[in-house]
Amino acid sequence: MSAAGDIVRRFSDLKVLVIGDVMIDAYIWGGVDRISPEAPVPVVRITRRDYRLGGAANVALNVQSLGAQPYLCAVIGDDEPGQRLLQRLREWKMDDAGLLTSSERPTTIKTRVMSGHQHVVRVDEETDQNLSAAEESGLLARIERLIPGMDVIIFEDYDKGVITPALIKRVSELARAENIPVVVDPKKRNFFAYEKVSLFKPNLKELKEGLNVAFDKKDRLAVKEHVNSLRNKLGCESVMVTLSELGVYIDDGSAGEFVDAHVREISDVSGAGDTVISVAALCRALELPSVTIATLANLAGGLVCEHLGVVPIDRTTFLKEAEKLSLTL
Secondary structure: OOHHHHHHHHHHEEEEEEEOOOEEEEEEEEEEEEEEEOOEEEEEEEEEEEEEEHHHHHHHHHHHOOOOOEEEEEEEOOOOHHHHHHHHHHHOOOOOOOEEEHHHHOEEEEEEEEEEEEEEEEEOOOOOOOHHHHHHHHHHHHHHHHOOOOOEEEOOOOOOOOOOHHHHHHHHHHHHOOOOOOEEEOOOOHHHHHHOOOOEEEHHHHHHHHHOHHHHHHHHHHHHHHHHHHHHOOOOOEEEEHHHHHHHEEEEEOEEEEOOOOOOOOOOOOHHHHHHHHHHHHHHHOOOOOOHHHHHHHHHHHOOOOOOHHHHOOHHHHHHHHHOOOOOO
């Protein structure tokens, strides 16, 4: 079996705890053939609707699509979008024991109105308030029950308030006690709360905002210097920054590596970060070399960008494309 085939086969042995902000990615598809007489905006004639798992739920879906077993821990509202999210999880036969339902906050739903391949508008229904003490306690209780036996933990942070500094600290302590690697897809609010994690994966915008710096993304020396600075500030094992069409850069303290992006026909970048962190986490659980983690995560992120809307990685396509790469186990 090839190196890629062996890696993907080993994904099936892994259990993954996914903690973070879940949401529904809703799509309204239709056609536009006139402008409204009431205002200079297009009139969309609806032809269909679609509801997809988003945020941390999409990460869990990617993990499952790659052959591993996800366990999702999050808070949803006691509302119609929350019920729809639970329904979608059941349709995918995904475990929902880690979900806490709250009457105090709504389920996040992002509705995109689409005409052909074009976004007309996006409407967000959400809160970004931190969990209440009771919600935080309830979620942590679910996490504590699930942590034993996990092979890796993913924090998928969308800044909606489900992940708090106290929760990060407690989960990180439990993970270290169990010798479980922790992988993070951050946002600005908790950026520096993720200390001593195994892999920290901001995108370029998040890196700049977090460090309050400005530089050209084509300036490789600047990228290396700021990533090294971030790794030292957090005390984490490695930092991997996604650079959009320029690929990714990973630094584990030994030698930084740039991995160029693959040439793709880009349809939509929505959800690409979810796919990248999913592949990176599985690879980290297998203790693969940093350059292999970056190479496979970079490949997977590019593949999902070929599809319109938020979609999980297709395992067969991923394996086929990975077979073409030179990988180190």
